[in-house]
Amino acid sequence: MILFxxxxxxxxxxxxxxxxxxxxxDGVALFxxxxxxxxxxxxxxGEITPEQAQSLCADPGTLVLDxxxxxxxxxxxxxxxxxxxxxxxxxEEETFEELSNASxxxxxGQDTEEARAVADSLARRSLPVRxxxxxxxxxxxxxxxxxxxxxxxxxxxxxxx
Amino acid sequence: xxxxxxxxxxxxKLLLGGLLLYAGVMxxxxxxxxxxxxxxxxxxxxxxxxxxxxxxxxEIALGAVLIAARSRNPWLPAAALxxxxxxxxxxxxxxxxxxxxxxxxxxxxxxxxGPVTWLTVMRVIGLGAxxxxxxxx
Numbered sequence: 001m002i003l004f005x006x007x008x009x010x011x012x013x014x015x016x017x018x019x020x021x022x023x024x025x026d027g028v029a030l031f032x033x034x035x036x037x038x039x040x041x042x043x044x045x046g047e048i049t050p051e052q053a054q055s056l057c058a059d060p061g062t063l064v065l066d067x068x069x070x071x072x073x074x075x076x077x078x079x080x081x082x083x084x085x086x087x088x089x090x091x092e093e094e095t096f097e098e099l100s101n102a103s104x105x106x107x108x109g110q111d112t113e114e115a116r117a118v119a120d121s122l123a124r125r126s127l128p129v130r131x132x133x134x135x136x137x138x139x140x141x142x143x144x145x146x147x148x149x150x151x152x153x154x155x156x157x158x159x160x161x
Numbered sequence: 162x163x164x165x166x167x168x169x170x171x172x173x174k175l176l177l178g179g180l181l182l183y184a185g186v187m188x189x190x191x192x193x194x195x196x197x198x199x200x201x202x203x204x205x206x207x208x209x210x211x212x213x214x215x216x217x218x219x220e221i222a223l224g225a226v227l228i229a230a231r232s233r234n235p236w237l238p239a240a241a242l243x244x245x246x247x248x249x250x251x252x253x254x255x256x257x258x259x260x261x262x263x264x265x266x267x268x269x270x271x272x273x274x275g276p277v278t279w280l281t282v283m284r285v286i287g288l289g290a291x292x293x294x295x296x297x298x
Contacts, residue, residue, distance in 0.1 A: 009236075028193055030210050033209070
């Protein structure tokens with residue numbers, strides 16, 4: 001009987017909450033809601049230099065994201081970087097899980113601005129994001145380690161030059 | 162109801178009920194802000210809007226029953242069980258946030274509730290234990 005009463009309390013309150021939300025003008029849009037303003041103060045990802053990025057990369061908890069077109073990625077990228085162009089239609093659940101668990105996320109593009117769209121959207125989810133200032137060219141110019149080769153997992157992305 | 166146990170029961174149920182009622186009302190004032198607080202936990206963020214709508218009235222209902230029901234009222238253990246379940250869910254949410262090093266506001270009493278720390282975890286577990294005691298009391 002106690003379970004029945006508990007269920008009745010929870011169900012009744014839930015129903016009341018949903019009804020109240022439907023009629024109040026500042027109610028939450030249940031299906032279209034997006035955490036677009038999460039942590040406004042950190043919504044813009046900070047920039048770091050290639051040298052700072054290199055020490056960040058030494059941490060195994062850091063996830064490196066390359067947002068450039070896959071042709072650029074194949075020509076050269078930061079070792080261990082994941083290809084995640086901003087035109088990718090949606091984040092795979094596995095990728096989102098990885099992002100959520102990363103201690104730091106380094107995002108880079110061909111220049112600083114190219115990385116911004118992806119980096120800021122991740123920062124709005126209050127993920128610990130940093131942008132590589134100057135993009136991949138600044139990494140190369142600093143003489144830091146690079147890799148090249150086919151972009152695994154690029155099939156299905158729609159980003160072209 | 163003059164026994165020591167009776168006094169303890171009334172104290173616990175009034176404190177727990179008052180706390181739930183206050184927390185529910187504070188969250189109800191700004192549902193969109195509360196949804197964002199929930200999303201910040203990065204724990205099933207897709208449920209943030211529905212939880213933001215449902216949790217405040219659940220807390221208010223449980224708090225009101227805990228305060229109003231007399232010690233022999235059958236709704237008292239029912240509300241206490243609901244509160245225990247609620248605290249168990251909160252405990253999982255705050256513990257995973259602390260373990261993952263997520264620096265976010267707890268949202269326990271609406272916006273500006275202070276950061277989630279191990280103290281928050283202990284507080285939630287303590288409230289859960291008090292609720293569980295009320296179920297059997």
